[in-house]
Amino acid sequence: MKIMVVGGGGREHAIIRKLAENPEVEKIYALPGNGGIASDAQCVPIAATDIEGVVRFAFESAIDFAVVAPDDPLAMGCVDRLHAIGIPCFGPEARAAEIEASKVFSKNLMKKYGIPTAKYETFSDPEAATAYALSGSFPVVVKADGLALGKGVLICADADAARDAIKTIMLDKHFGESGNRVVIEEFLEGPEVSVLAFTDGKTVKPMVSSMDHKRVGDHDTGLNTGGMGTIAPNPYYTPAVAERCMQEIFLPTIAAMNAEGRTFRGCLYFGLMITKDGPKVIEYNCRFGDPETQVVLPLLRSDLLTIMRACEYGTLDQTEVEFSDGAACCVILASGGYPEKYEKGREIRLGGAENASNVRVFHSGTSLKDGVLRTSGGRVLGVTATAPTLGDAIHEAYAAARKVSFQDMYMRSDIGQRAMRALNEQ
Numbered sequence: 001m002k003i004m005v006v007g008g009g010g011r012e013h014a015i016i017r018k019l020a021e022n023p024e025v026e027k028i029y030a031l032p033g034n035g036g037i038a039s040d041a042q043c044v045p046i047a048a049t050d051i052e053g054v055v056r057f058a059f060e061s062a063i064d065f066a067v068v069a070p071d072d073p074l075a076m077g078c079v080d081r082l083h084a085i086g087i088p089c090f091g092p093e094a095r096a097a098e099i100e101a102s103k104v105f106s107k108n109l110m111k112k113y114g115i116p117t118a119k120y121e122t123f124s125d126p127e128a129a130t131a132y133a134l135s136g137s138f139p140v141v142v143k144a145d146g147l148a149l150g151k152g153v154l155i156c157a158d159a160d161a162a163r164d165a166i167k168t169i170m171l172d173k174h175f176g177e178s179g180n181r182v183v184i185e186e187f188l189e190g191p192e193v194s195v196l197a198f199t200d201g202k203t204v205k206p207m208v209s210s211m212d213h214k215r216v217g218d219h220d221t222g223l224n225t226g227g228m229g230t231i232a233p234n235p236y237y238t239p240a241v242a243e244r245c246m247q248e249i250f251l252p253t254i255a256a257m258n259a260e261g262r263t264f265r266g267c268l269y270f271g272l273m274i275t276k277d278g279p280k281v282i283e284y285n286c287r288f289g290d291p292e293t294q295v296v297l298p299l300l301r302s303d304l305l306t307i308m309r310a311c312e313y314g315t316l317d318q319t320e321v322e323f324s325d326g327a328a329c330c331v332i333l334a335s336g337g338y339p340e341k342y343e344k345g346r347e348i349r350l351g352g353a354e355n356a357s358n359v360r361v362f363h364s365g366t367s368l369k370d371g372v373l374r375t376s377g378g379r380v381l382g383v384t385a386t387a388p389t390l391g392d393a394i395h396e397a398y399a400a401a402r403k404v405s406f407q408d409m410y411m412r413s414d415i416g417q418r419a420m421r422a423l424n425e426q
Contacts, residue, residue: 001026001064002029002063002064002065003028003029003063003066004028004057004067005031006066006069006070006078007030007068007073008037010291010294010362010381011069011289011291011294012037013040014297014362015293015304016030016041018300019304020041021303021304022303022304024305028041029042029057029063031043031044031047031057032046032047034367034376035363035374036361036366036368036373037363044057048070048072048073049073049076054081054082055078055081058085059085064088065089065308065309065312066082066090066091067090067091068287069091069288070287071097071100071286074091074092074094074097074100075097075100075101079092079093079097091266091287092265093265095262096257096264096265096286099253099257099264099268100147100283100286102145102146103146104122106283106284107183107185108122109260112256113253113255114252115248115249115253115281117280117282118187118188119185120186121183121184122184123181124180126170133156133159133163133165133184138158139158139187140155140187141155141184141187142154142166142169145178145179145180146178146179147178151175151224151226152175152178154224155187169182170182188275188280189276190276191211191234191236192211192272192274192282193237193241193272193273194209194230194269194270194292195237195245196210196269196288196293196296197269198267198316199254199264200310200312200313200315200316201265202317203316204251204268205319206246207296210230210232210292211231211416211418212227212229213228213229213412215228216228216412218412223339226339226378227289227291228412229330229411230291230292230329231390231394231415232295232299232327237274241279244279245270245272249272254268265311265312267311268284269284269286271283271284290364291330291332291379294384295330295384296323296328298360299324299328299386300322301322301323302319302321306319326386326393327388327392327393328385329390329396330362330383330384331383331384331412333380333382333401333404333406333409334379334410334411335375335408335410336407336410337408338378338410342408343375343407344375344376344377345375346408346409347373348366348373348374348380349405349406350373350403351404351405352403353400353401353404354400356385356400358386358387359383359385361382361404362381362382364377364379364380364381366380375406380406383401384397385399385400390419390420390423391420393416394415397415398413
């Protein structure tokens with residue numbers, strides 16, 4: 001089989017590595033891929049958002065199966081276009097991808113179908129938004145309606161912060177057209193859990209839970225990022241919580257999307273908060289999370305391509321989805337200055353970080369020119385280790401990460417520590 005994976009980050013690298021385990025796979029193309037993905041797939045210099053280019057390449061290359069991984073091409077209808085020329089895909093069509101592409105849509109969906117989430121209001125007028133934000137208690141959460149690279153959510157501790165957030169999103173257009181509307185919602189308290197789930201629009205099979213670390217600084221300080229590291233499984237996601245989520249959130253969400261004529265097939269990401277009143281949805285994503293994928297897929301025992309094809313063909317109920325009993329930790333190595341201004345083009349020395357059989361280095365922002373690997377983004381590498389226990393996984397991920405070097409390299413030093421404290425309290 002010839003497989004095409006649309007995207008070029010650490011998530012896509014993890015997907016490609018897992019797909020390559022299937023003996024039916026003869027060739028994998030990555031559009032556009034990156035410097036590290038080039039070792040595992042043939043990179044094609046077509047941007048993920050160049051839908052015409054992606055579709056043309058797929059047709060001319062007689063692709064047998066496509067995986068559309070990032071949010072932008074999903075929202076732009078890449079899967080719809082590929083389906084139209086007869087190419088089976090893993091990923092939702094555009095009408096289903098709106099569950100992530102519009103926070104206003106997703107919040108209204110939850111309200112309509114009784115899916116637990118934070119209380120909220122939506123606004124297209126900055127003055128009305130500001131008045132509402134200042135009328136309640138703090139902290140308050142301000143979210144850009146559209147896609148914003150995982151950074152369009154601002155937690156405001158006081159009135160000044162709320163004013164600044166609304167100005168940044170709606171007036172300064174820091175996130176472009178995504179900020180034409182905002183959602184203002186109550187601040188929920190409790191541990192966060194990420195759950196990715198395979199679905200064919202009927203059956204839901206959750207993957208192992210994970211815990212993301214969004215803030216750039218240790219102890220969850222500083223600006224929000226795309227994610228500075230993850231661990232799996234998440235100790236707060238107990239069997240009892242998992243059952244509540246299935247009955248109160250996962251299955252009702254799939255049913256709601258079907259009722260709206262927006263059947264969702266692919267990977268649906270549930271960002272959850274385990275509050276004192278039970279689990280509630282913080283956000284949905286219409287695809288694999290990044291860097292959650294980098295800890296979830298290394299723990300997957302079952303064949304990924306088989307599962308993805310089952311999601312496309314409606315046979316997920318007959319398909320095995322099993323994960324190992326171990327744990328995984330991913331530490332993101334970032335460019336100094338991320339998520340704000342940072343330099344590119346720094347030479348990367350991997351230092352044998354991937355020599356151990358239980359360690360994988362996933363490339364997020366790298367380029368390869370004349371045989372030299374260089375930085376090309378804010379998040380550069382994700383170093384993942386799997387082990388029988390979470391403590392061992394964390395220790396081995398950091399040991400491998402310290403072997404890597406490039407100028408101004410930065411990583412958090414506390415990935416997984418909150419999870420370890422939770423385990424020690426159980």
